[in-house]
Amino acid sequence: xxxxxxxxSSLSASVGDRVTITCRASQGIRNHLxxxxxxxxxxxxxxxxxxxxxxxxxxxxxxxxxxxxxxTLTISSLQPEDVATYYCQRSNSVPTFGGGTKxxxx
Amino acid sequence: QVQLVESGGGxxxxxxxxxxSCAASGFTFGSYAVHxxxxxxxxxxxxxxxxxxxxxxxxxxxxxxxxxxxxxxNSKNTLFLEMNSLRAEDTAVYxxxxxxxxxxxxxxxxxxxxxxxxxxxx
Numbered sequence: 001x002x003x004x005x006x007x008x009s010s011l012s013a014s015v016g017d018r019v020t021i022t023c024r025a026s027q028g029i030r031n032h033l034x035x036x037x038x039x040x041x042x043x044x045x046x047x048x049x050x051x052x053x054x055x056x057x058x059x060x061x062x063x064x065x066x067x068x069x070x071x072t073l074t075i076s077s078l079q080p081e082d083v084a085t086y087y088c089q090r091s092n093s094v095p096t097f098g099g100g101t102k103x104x105x106x
Numbered sequence: 107q108v109q110l111v112e113s114g115g116g117x118x119x120x121x122x123x124x125x126x127s128c129a130a131s132g133f134t135f136g137s138y139a140v141h142x143x144x145x146x147x148x149x150x151x152x153x154x155x156x157x158x159x160x161x162x163x164x165x166x167x168x169x170x171x172x173x174x175x176x177x178x179x180n181s182k183n184t185l186f187l188e189m190n191s192l193r194a195e196d197t198a199v200y201x202x203x204x205x206x207x208x209x210x211x212x213x214x215x216x217x218x219x220x221x222x223x224x225x226x227x228x
């Protein structure tokens with residue numbers, strides 16, 4: 001089975017900082033990767049699919065890149081409302097989530 | 107607007123059964139695959155099962171294969187999850203989630219319900 005590994009597991013950054021989260025697949029998955037944001041006590045929200053396509057309504061400070069085994073979610077300027085746990089998810093064959101990255105404000 | 111409303115959760119003893127439902131509205135239910143995804147308390151997300159738009163194709167996570175059955179009733183815009191032989195490790199919030207693709211299953215999710223909590227405990 002393909003495993004999805006996220007790093008770091010948590011991070012603390014200041015408002016306005018550029019934040020980068022990494023997701024690595026144990027085997028190549030081309031661009032079949034989605035990113036979700038889950039705010040505390042809320043349901044997950046789709047941010048990006050196809051590794052780099054921004055879902056409708058998602059702020060442009062979010063971006064995704066990568067292909068094959070290595071993927072990145074970037075928040076260009078961290079905002080207070082971005083406090084959440086972020087999950088990557090393989091979207092070909094059996095959906096598999098990464099372990100999550102908790103983002104906090106310093 | 108798209109709405110997914112789960113029901114049927116509760117406290118159940120190990121080895122017993124439970125049936126979850128998910129009522130859908132705001133989209134053409136019969137044109138989309140629908141999934142169950144669960145989240146144990148304080149833990150990450152785990153995909154559980156998917157049923158194709160017409161109910162003909164079903165796939166399961168290894169952790170629930172042989173114990174859980176997903177089904178749908180397109181005439182009632184409702185998704186179901188029959189859970190048998192429940193274990194403590196099945197304790198989680200269970201979400202139904204709409205697949206992004208129309209007819210074709212793309213295996214990622216653009217709308218989620220609020221979830222229903224299943225607690226397996228003696």
